[in-house]
Amino acid sequence: xxxxxxxxxxxxxxxxxxxxxGIDLAxxxxxxxxxxxxxxxxxxxxxxxxxxxxxxxxxxxxDDALLQRYHEAWQSYIDENLQQLKVLADVAAERQIxxxxxxxxxxxxxxxxxxxxxxxxxxxxxxxxxxxxLSELFMGSVSNYVLHHCPCAVLVTQEVSxxxxxxxxxxxx
Numbered sequence: 818x819x820x821x822x823x824x825x826x827x828x829x830x831x832x833x834x835x836x837x838x839g840i841d842l843a844x845x846x847x848x849x850x851x852x853x854x855x856x857x858x859x860x861x862x863x864x865x866x867x868x869x870x871x872x873x874x875x876x877x878x879x880d881d882a883l884l885q886r887y888h889e890a891w892q893s894y895i896d897e898n899l900q901q902l903k904v905l906a907d908v909a910a911e912r913q914i915x916x917x918x919x920x921x922x923x924x925x926x927x928x929x930x931x932x933x934x935x936x937x938x939x940x941x942x943x944x945x946x947x948x949x950x951l952s953e954l955f956m957g958s959v960s961n962y963v964l965h966h967c968p969c970a971v972l973v974t975q976e977v978s979x980x981x982x983x984x985x986x987x988x989x990x
Contacts, residue, residue: 819970823851823938825929825963828861829901834974839942840909842972849915851936852905854898855925864890895920926962934968942972 824839829852836852843850858866867883902918909916921928933941945960960973 819846819939820848821851821936821938821940822846822848823853823929823933823936823941825925825941825943825959826852826854826902826905827944829854829898829905833944834976835942835944836905838972838974840912840914842940842942843909843914844912848939850909850917851932851938852902852909852916852918853929853932854902854918854920855928856895856898856920856922857925860925863894925959926966929959929963930966930968938969940970940972941967942974945973945975 819842822839822843824835826836827833839850842848856863864887867887899920902920906916906918919932921932929941929943932938941963943960943963945958960971964971964973
């Protein structure tokens with residue numbers, strides 16, 4: 818069935834559905850996993866390049882000190898995410914799941930599909946955030962891109978909000 822599962826991790830510092838479901842599936846199937854985080858400017862809490870905002874005026878180009886601070890912040894961001902990926906790999910190892918990890922730069926959908934191909938994944942697990950139709954139209958959807966371009970099976974997970982969990986009735990054992 819599935820022997821190599823690529824788990825796309827949007828934010829390694831947060832426990833989220835793709836990681837939980839991918840690890841559970843790998844454990845049940847005896848599969849190995851590849852944990853992937855893709856770095857790109859503008860993601861979550863990534864540092865923004867100087868002048869990359871609505872109020873940027875070309876006459877006020879960033880100086881060397883500002884650029885240096887940005888590079889330091891970006892390197893810190895890279896290091897923090899690598900450390901979190903290692904923590905997730907350790908969680909997999911504790912459950913006797915062979916785990917590798919990779920942190921790459923680029924367009925998330927393309928990087929996920931490329932690694933799925935080169936690593937020869939049988940399954941890719943990716944999350945899906947609910948976006949407005951307008952947001953998805955302009956920004957695109959990583960999960961949608963992966964569904965249409967990935968060379969293997971794709972499992973799209975949906976994060977369940979705490980609100981949704983609290984409104985569900987709890988069954989008595």
